[in-house]
Amino acid sequence: MSSPRETPNDPEVSEAQIAVHWKEEPRIDPPAEFVAQANVADVAVRGRFAIGRFPECFREYAELLDWATPWHTTLDTERAPFYRWFVGGTLNAAYNCVDRHLARHASKPAFIWVPEPEGEPSRVLTYRDLYEHVNAFAALLRDRAGVNAGDRVTIHLPMVPELPISMLACARLGAIHSVVFGGFSGDACGVRIADSGSRVLVTMDGSYRNGKWLDHRGTADVAVAAARREGQEVDHRLFWRRHPERPGAVAPPAAGRDLDVNAELRRRRGSLVPPVPMPAEAPLFLMYTSGTTGRPKGCQHSTGGYLAYAVGTSRIYQDLHPEDIYWCLADIGWITGHSYIVYGPLALATTSVLYEGVPTFPDPARTWRIAAKLGVTTLHTSPTTIRLLRKADPDGPRRFDLRFKHLTTVGEPIEPEVWRWYYETVGRKRAVIVDTWWQTETGGVLCSTIPGLDPMKPGSTGPAALGIFPSIVDDEGVEVPAGSGRAGNLCIRNPWPGMFQTIWGDPERFLATYFRKYNRAPHSRDWRDWPYFAGDGATQSADGYFRVLGRVDDVINVAGHRLGTKEIESACLSVPDVAEAAVVPVHDELKGRRPEVYLALKPGSADPGAVVLAVARAIENQIGKIARPRAIRVVPDMPKTRSGKIMRRVLSALSNAQDVGDITTLANPEAVAAIQAMIDVRGRASPARVPDPAGPSDTNQ
Ligand code: WT7
Numbered sequence: 048m049s050s051p052r053e054t055p056n057d058p059e060v061s062e063a064q065i066a067v068h069w070k071e072e073p074r075i076d077p078p079a080e081f082v083a084q085a086n087v088a089d090v091a092v093r094g095r096f097a098i099g100r101f102p103e104c105f106r107e108y109a110e111l112l113d114w115a116t117p118w119h120t121t122l123d124t125e126r127a128p129f130y131r132w133f134v135g136g137t138l139n140a141a142y143n144c145v146d147r148h149l150a151r152h153a154s155k156p157a158f159i160w161v162p163e164p165e166g167e168p169s170r171v172l173t174y175r176d177l178y179e180h181v182n183a184f185a186a187l188l189r190d191r192a193g194v195n196a197g198d199r200v201t202i203h204l205p206m207v208p209e210l211p212i213s214m215l216a217c218a219r220l221g222a223i224h225s226v227v228f229g230g231f232s233g234d235a236c237g238v239r240i241a242d243s244g245s246r247v248l249v250t251m252d253g254s255y256r257n258g259k260w261l262d263h264r265g266t267a268d269v270a271v272a273a274a275r276r277e278g279q280e281v282d283h284r285l286f287w288r289r290h291p292e293r294p295g296a297v298a299p300p301a302a303g304r305d306l307d308v309n310a311e312l313r314r315r316r317g318s319l320v321p322p323v324p325m326p327a328e329a330p331l332f333l334m335y336t337s338g339t340t341g342r343p344k345g346c347q348h349s350t351g352g353y354l355a356y357a358v359g360t361s362r363i364y365q366d367l368h369p370e371d372i373y374w375c376l377a378d379i380g381w382i383t384g385h386s387y388i389v390y391g392p393l394a395l396a397t398t399s400v401l402y403e404g405v406p407t408f409p410d411p412a413r414t415w416r417i418a419a420k421l422g423v424t425t426l427h428t429s430p431t432t433i434r435l436l437r438k439a440d441p442d443g444p445r446r447f448d449l450r451f452k453h454l455t456t457v458g459e460p461i462e463p464e465v466w467r468w469y470y471e472t473v474g475r476k477r478a479v480i481v482d483t484w485w486q487t488e489t490g491g492v493l494c495s496t497i498p499g500l501d502p503m504k505p506g507s508t509g510p511a512a513l514g515i516f517p518s519i520v521d522d523e524g525v526e527v528p529a530g531s532g533r534a535g536n537l538c539i540r541n542p543w544p545g546m547f548q549t550i551w552g553d554p555e556r557f558l559a560t561y562f563r564k565y566n567r568a569p570h571s572r573d574w575r576d577w578p579y580f581a582g583d584g585a586t587q588s589a590d591g592y593f594r595v596l597g598r599v600d601d602v603i604n605v606a607g608h609r610l611g612t613k614e615i616e617s618a619c620l621s622v623p624d625v626a627e628a629a630v631v632p633v634h635d636e637l638k639g640r641r642p643e644v645y646l647a648l649k650p651g652s653a654d655p656g657a658v659v660l661a662v663a664r665a666i667e668n669q670i671g672k673i674a675r676p677r678a679i680r681v682v683p684d685m686p687k688t689r690s691g692k693i694m695r696r697v698l699s700a701l702s703n704a705q706d707v708g709d710i711t712t713l714a715n716p717e718a719v720a721a722i723q724a725m726i727d728v729r730g731r732a733s734p735a736r737v738p739d740p741a742g743p744s745d746t747n748q
Contacts, residue, residue, distance in 0.1 A: 071588060072463050074502035075470075077479040081452050085499025086366050092497070096513035098541075104514050105132070105544050108359025109351065112394065113147050114138045115324035118351070122542065128562045128577040129549060130542045131328045132352030139322035140331055140354050141219035144393035145181055146322060148174045152369075156398045159372075160208045161417055163255040163404025172208050174396065177215070179317075180208075185216035186318035187311050192247045192283040196221030196323050199333065201245040203236045203263070203270065205229040205254035206403045209287040209308075210379050211389045213249045218331060218350075221323040225333040225345065228380030229254070231671040233266040235343075237273020239335050242345055243551060244279060249308075251287040257405045327351025333551050334382050336487040337611035338560060339601045345551030346382075346487050349544075353490050354390055356545025360491040361391030363513065364481060365425065366453055366498050374400035374418065375427035375455075381608065382487040383457055386545075387427060391491070406432055411439030412446070419447040426473075427455035429607035430465055434637050437468050444473045451478040453498060457485070458607025459639045460595055463505035470503075484508040484595050486581060487609070488561070490545025493517070494593045507592040516540045517593065518578065519585055524565055530589040536599055537585035538565060538578040546579070597640075603630075606638040610674050612695075615642055618669040622661045624652040627685050631699035633677055641677040643702045645722075647685050655681040678702075680725065684718040686710070701726060 082088050096104045102122035109118070118136030125131075148155070153175040160170040172180070188194040200217050202224055204210040210226070217224040225243045227236045240248060250267045253260050264286070271281045284305045291309040325331075331353055333345040361367050365387060373392055377383035392399050400421055406414045406428075414436060418426065433456065436443065454474050456466070461482060470480050480503050484494040494517070496502070496509035503509075511517050519527040519535035527535040550557040560580075567576040584596040598604060601612045612630040619628035627647040632640040644666075648658060659679045666674050686694040689712070700707040701722055710716045 072505040072507070074504045074590070076502050077496075077498055077500075078452075078477050080477060081479045082499045084368070084452070086368070087363050087497055088499035090500060092363075092500075092513065098516060101514060101516075101541060102132075105355065105359075108544065109133055109136075109355040111358045111362065112138060112143050112351075112355060118327055122574075124542070124572050124574050127572050127574055128542070128558070128579075129554070130546070130574070132349065132544045133327035133355065136327040136351050137324040138327065138351055138354070139219065139221075139324050140350055140390065141181055141185075141215040142322040143354060143358075144215060144218075144390060145174060145178050148396045149178060152396045153178075155396065157393060157396075158208050158211070158399055158401045159421060161400060161402045161421075163258075163402075163408060165409065165413075170208065177212070180212045180312075181215045181219060182319050183312045183315050183317075184212055184308070185219040185320040186315050187285070187306070187308065188216055188222070188247070189220055189320060191306060191311065192285065194220055194222050194247060196325065197329075198222045198247070199243040199245040200224050200247045200249060201236070201240045201243060202226045202249045203229060203231075203267070204249065204251055204287070204380075205256070205261070205263070206378055206401060207251065207254060207287070207289070208401060209251065211393075211401075213287075214332070214379075214385075214389060215393075219320055219322050221325045221329065223330045223332055225335070226380050226385070227335065228378055228671075229263075230378070230380070230673055232668050233269025234273045234669045235671055236266065236270035237275075238277060239343060239345070240270060240274040240281060241277030241279035242335070242343070243333055245274075246280065246282045247285065248281050248283070249285045249287070251289055253289050255289075255404055257408050325350045328548070330548065332385065334385060334487050336382075337602055337609045337614055338556075339611065339613065341611065341613040341617040343611075343614070344553070344556065344560075346547040347549050347551050348490055349548050352544035352546070354394065356491040356543065357386045357391035358394040360512065360545070361387060361395055361397075363497060364483060364492050364495050365391065365427065365455065366479075367392060367395050367397050367425065369396060371397060371424045372400065372422050373397050373425040373427070374402070374421075374423045376402065376406060376414075376432055377427065377429070377457070382490070383427075386491050406436060407439050411436060412443050415444050415447040415449060418451070419449055422450060424450060425453040425455075426451055427457065429458040430456055430461040431459065431606035431638050433461070433465055433469050433473075437465065437472075438637065441468070441472070449473070449475070451475075453481065454478045455481045455483060457483045459604055460597065461506065466505035470505075479503065482508045484583075484593065488547045489543075489581075490547065493539065493543075494595075504590075504592050507588070507594045509593065510591045511593070514541075515543055517587075519587055520565060520578070530587055530591060532586050532588050534584055534586045534596060537581045537583045537593070537595065539581065540575065540578050542574050542577075542579075603632040603640050603642050605641055605673060608673060610642065610670070612642070614670060615644070615666055615674055615676070618666045618674075619644060619646060619662050621665050621669065622658060624648050624658045625662065627693065628662075629685060629693045629695050629698055630676070631695050631702055633699070633702040635677060642674065643698075644676045644679040645685065645698050646679065646681045647683075648681060680722070682718070682722050682725065684715055684721065686716075686718045686722070687714045688712070689714045698722070
């Protein structure tokens with residue numbers, strides 16, 4: 048790990064190397080009004096979660112749930128690092144999120160759904176409504192699609208209440224859901240269907256985004272075809288209707304396979320399906336994320352450990368109370384939405400706002416209008432969205448009667464300047480800011496301030512979460528002294544209930560990616576020998592607060608979402624004229640990072656302009672709009688090491704207008720000057736911008 052200006056001779060670029068380093072910011076106490084009402088404002092909680100109390104400390108989270116059978120062993124490390132939490136216990140996630148609230152909260156709204164078109168009225172779903180819908184849809188899954196406990200069901204839906212309903216219906220049956228973010232292309236969905244072995248796809252006819260009707264039916268056709276190419280048949284497609292009241296056919300003629308869900312449910316009204324008690328370690332869901340190789344990883348999360356961690360951290364870090372109106376702007380198709388829209392908040396009987404569309408549609412004030420109208424107390428979003436809202440209308444929040452008491456940021460480092468806008472203009476210094484660091488793999492928050500207890504520090508996530516014991520380790524495995532402010536790789540020394548259990552179908556990749564690097568004894572059953580390698584660079588300052596610098600692997604964090612450079616490169620290489628492709632992260636003032644693509648063409652290739660367009664299309668079709676590069680450059684020659692490896696680090700330095708460092712050891716140092724000249728001619732302010740075949744991209748978090 049090194050400072051951003053240094054350029055070590057490592058051929059692979061790391062984001063931390065180009066991360067922005069901020070100076071230490073002064074700490075700010077949480078507003079007294081907030082502290083007075085906080086769920087946790089007593090420092091004794093730290094004692095309860097001290098290392099000597101591990102792992103039993105996590106009982107406190109599990110006890111927030113209703114168990115069908117109590118567990119006998121809190122943590123089983125027999126097959127470390129494939130840990131088992133709350134062994135012997137059984138429970139049902141849907142029961143915990145819905146049924147158990149009926150006694151006291153039947154008529155309390157679980158969701159207030161706000162459609163994107165402003166003329167369309169909001170829809171309120173009470174806990175009783177949710178109970179009825181989940182039961183009816185579970186009956187449909189079971190009786191018409193043959194779904195049983197342990198089966199995988201892929202869900203590709205926009206931000207509509209039907210998404211949590213579909214997830215909870217799977218959970219009710221003990222089936223494993225795999226939600227694919229609605230913005231992923233049909234091809235990307237198909238690859239995930241095949242990897243998970245899903246025979247059932249739940250989708251919708253369409254939805255609204257940025258004022259446009261998006262056709263999901265066509266996407267579902269592409270997904271099924273892509274899955275088939277990978278050897279997986281989809282036996283049933285279940286189509287929800289975005290406008291159930293409107294007539295017209297939703298299911299295409301392949302009637303045996305396609306079901307019109309709303310029509311079926313009208314016939315099934317009142318169906319009840321008993322919740323299936325599942326072992327704590329039964330998988331609850333898969334969530335695909337990007338890694339170092341092209342193939343996405345299906346992170347497998349457990350029922351008991353995951354749910355316990357989601358509910359415990361929702362209570363402590365989101366500080367949810369029964370009377371709060373909570374709005375998390377993340378898409379449910381990402382882990383943030385799973386843990387902090389669906390499972391954690393519902394297990395606490397929270398009222399959540401669910402919004403279909405883009406935060407700035409039809410104008411930048413939309414977010415503030417919704418928040419003011421619904422009396423949102425607790426807002427949860429990403430730095431990218433905050434930057435976007437700030438840029439679009441810096442004084443917007445002042446024009447509305449906003450009553451926030453708690454504001455979360457997640458997904459990327461937040462610049463202190465942006466943090467201050469969130470705190471001063473959005474929160475009016477009356478709301479606490481909570482910067483939470485975690486990952487798809489971790490299931491819940493791992494670093495954060497406890498909002499009622501700890502001072503805030505702009506640009507730093509905060510200390511380790513309760514029961515989490517991180518360390519910062521150098522590449523040789525030597526721990527950087529705690530609190531020294533020196534950068535290294537962020538690791539977690541201990542297991543925790545929310546951590547993923549494995550990568551679906553690929554336990555070897557689970558071991559290799561996260562544990563082998565720092566493992567002390569390959570057959571050890573002692574968790575102390577298995578530090579978790581998070582893939583992020585970080586520093587820890589003397590007060591114990593962590594500052595996350597960014598990825599140290601081939602992952603680009605775009606608008607708080609992970610994209611693998613290899614995934615994008617393999618999309619580029621699917622275009623026949625492309626000989627070589629290299630993707631590097633480039634700093635972007637709104638999205639944090641965006642990919643930039645360098646291409647070398649095969650000899651005698653056609654018009655480079657046509658290839659650029661074909662590559663842009665390939666990326667959009669194979670991954671989705673979120674992966675759209677900021678620029679695609681056709682270069683005469685890629686800079687390479689003498690062993691023939693493309694020097695992505697050098698390309699990244701060029702893209703980011705940084706010093707390329709020592710290039711004398713390259714096989715072809717002249718290639719660097721040629722690319723530099725190309726960039727200078729085009730001008731860095733307006734790089735070879737990628738034509739947009741489908742309108743502006745959006746942030747989705
Ligand atoms: C990566 C994980 C956590 C849910 C959303 C993203 C980056 C996450 C922070 C933060 C700085 C952050 C890391 C991490 N990240 N939170 N508060 N400060 N960086 O989940 O898609 O799995 O991405 O997001 O680089 O590794 P994800």
